[in-house]
Amino acid sequence: MKKNTVDIITLGCSKNLVDSEKLMKQLEANGYKVTHDSENPQGEIAVINTCGFIGDAKEESINMILEFCQAKEEGRLKKLYVMGCLSERYLKELQMEIPQVDKFYGKFNWNELLADLGKAYHSEFAIERHLTTPKHYAYLKISEGCDRKCSYCAIPIITGRHVSRPMEEILDEVRLLVSEGVKEFQVIAQELTYYGVDLYKKQMLPELIDQMAKIPGVEWIRLHYAYPAHFPTELFRVMRENPNVCKYMDIALQHISDNMLQKMRRHVSKDETYALIEQFRKEVPGIHLRTTLMVGHPGETEQDFEELKEFVHKARFDRMGAFAYSEEEGTYSAQHYEDNIPQDVKQQRLDELMEMQQEISADLSHAKIGKEMKVIIDRMEGEYYIGRTEFDSPEVDPEVLIKAEGNSLQIGSFYQVKVYDADDFDLYASLV
Template sequence: MTIDKSNLVDFITLGCSKNLVDSEHLMRQLAVSGYQVHHDPEKPEGRIVIINTCGFIGDAQEESINTILQFAELRKQKKIDKLFVMGCLSQRYLKELEEEIPEVDHYYGKFNFNEILGDLSKTYNPNFALERSFTTPSHYAYVKISEGCDRTCSYCAIPIITGKHKSRSQEDIIQEVQWLVSQGVKEVQLIAQDLSYYGYDINGKPLLPDLVNRIADIQDLKWIRLHYAYPANFPYKLLDVMRERDNVCKYLDLALQHSSDDMLKRMRRNITLDQTRTLLQAIREGVPGIHLRTTMLVGHPGETDLDFQALKAFVAEQRFERLGVFAYSHENGTYAYNHYVDDVPKTVKSDRVSEIMELQRTISSELNQQKVGKTFKVIIDKTEGDFYVGRTEFDSPEVDPEVLIAKTNKLSIGSFYSAKIINFDDYDLFGEVVF
């Protein structure tokens, strides 16, 4: 069957899962308007291309610009008819992009991307506002519960891009999750720039515990996972919900960034090392068995070797189950850009990233070894070579370790199984299904 390429839209999404949600909602609107939509195709074939960009840090910006330039050349050669750019990069640098890459037909920001429909002579259909086309396996989905951020971290450009925190209504979120479950979704990842702040702009108090509790009531929803919580003013009542509700994963993504009091102050994190330790102790005691994911930032202006050694000691002390590290990027418009000198050499930043990750590799391997012989509930995401690839409740898609199960028995993608862990490596586990 011949594909009508004039009616085919190639959609490229860069950056985080929050961008992915925006792409999925726009893709659904395009689909109900009569377009065929391909997401991240290996070989783009459509006459219309939409690029959803990331503008968080330098490396992400460079990837977005290079992708735009690649398709701008195709536009110049008339190999595509329309090229649209949306998302964080164009939200932040709209005028500069319009001047530097005029081959793009139109640039949109992070919040007006539905205008693409009008530019394609289509109309936004509110009847499908909560629906989306899946770019993930159909058994899990990301659900964005808010936009923006009210925090004032020195290094972060997100508030510049997204503006102030704005919570979605609980009713809106519940309806979206109900629709997802009706489509076969068994697991949702609740995401936001800052989950902890959810509800403050509605009635001045944290509503995340209440929201998660209500979502947990949705029938046939097996797993709920929480991403991107903030340590300062953490909503402690959430721990009760996580402990008491069986379908709330014992997993929390809590970005800590550093442990040195001096660095925490310079980063404007509004929390101290002692307060951080108190919070971590409360989380582990309040939700026994919880797995914590965190992120650390190295090379921030003013970070001394003493600060870095304190961070290494903290990582060794806390033994986080999941940990990522990124190097400071001197982002125009941020507090750090305006008030600090980017005084840590790039090579030092890179070495510090490597040191923390090497430490974490050892910790992860030791924690994995402790799981050998134990049995876990595992969801199967896909197949790779001779293995089924699954995850426990302690693992988020794409970013966390996986459970590899040999194709000895036929398993179904998107189904749950009990798997006994028989071996491990630094990050992944090897299991066999217990029938």
């Protein structure tokens, strides 16, 4: 057990990761040595940053907490702290159920942990963090919370109302990260398109991205988690005019049938959704769209599912994830609908959708054979350098494999490559 060493374990999404990175910076400023997600945690203090989004994620968080409780009981750990979404949501229950944890913090008060360790919060490091990603890219969180009230989603219950960060603060953080060698920014929020409404009384995402794009050293900006209703169409111009804004949009559409969109309380119609996709592709030629869809929400009929399949077939998304509905207590669905679709039907619909998408992804990948592309190199693995194009976000999207033999590439540098082969997901390329 290493003295003055803190192990931080992050579960869930990249938004959680940003919080962990901020905490790491604060702990280091107070003289601690900090590790992140280590295979073999050895510190005397452990902090688990939990996810509380859906059933599987909650289970993973609980199992991780129990694992560390055991380490504490066996004397391999002195102090165990838990923060993040799960403890924000179930603070009282967790305190009663798992008393071995020294203290639970929510999602927003984790800096109290410093005081409990007898340390100070260093406000001069407010926008600084210890990056856990490869040092050429970083996640940039521009807001917290969500004002949308989708029927199935517990996020507003956990994170509360939408709160935008001031634009100047975000731009300062970008400049700081650029000075530390970051070239690529994944802009994240629970809901990007609402950015600025609370502070500036209007949607300010296009303005923010435009300003970011002008900062020297910012090579790629990629946008994650947009919402289709009232989409700020000014963003199309920003994407078109700034070569460093990736032609990529992660926009969760969830469903297409009007029946389901209404039941899900999405405030958008089937026709509006089709029109938005068409507008994206017309105004930003070459854009790659990533979406998330849901099957098995209460009330989904065979007819609804057929419409969804037709949608996947017609829209030909470049990237698509899907998941089966799981009831979350406290949500509109849990209070007003019966979770009446059998698990095996949900699973079958999910499998069918993903199978369709796999064929589409394979087609779109193979269409890139013979094309030249700009890639950034993330790492070396086995006999390949692994890179990504502007259309690929880290960890969720396809990668580009370049034979290492005979090449000496810099991690974090950009190269022009030519694609010579593809499988269902990844591309194989050689240097131009």
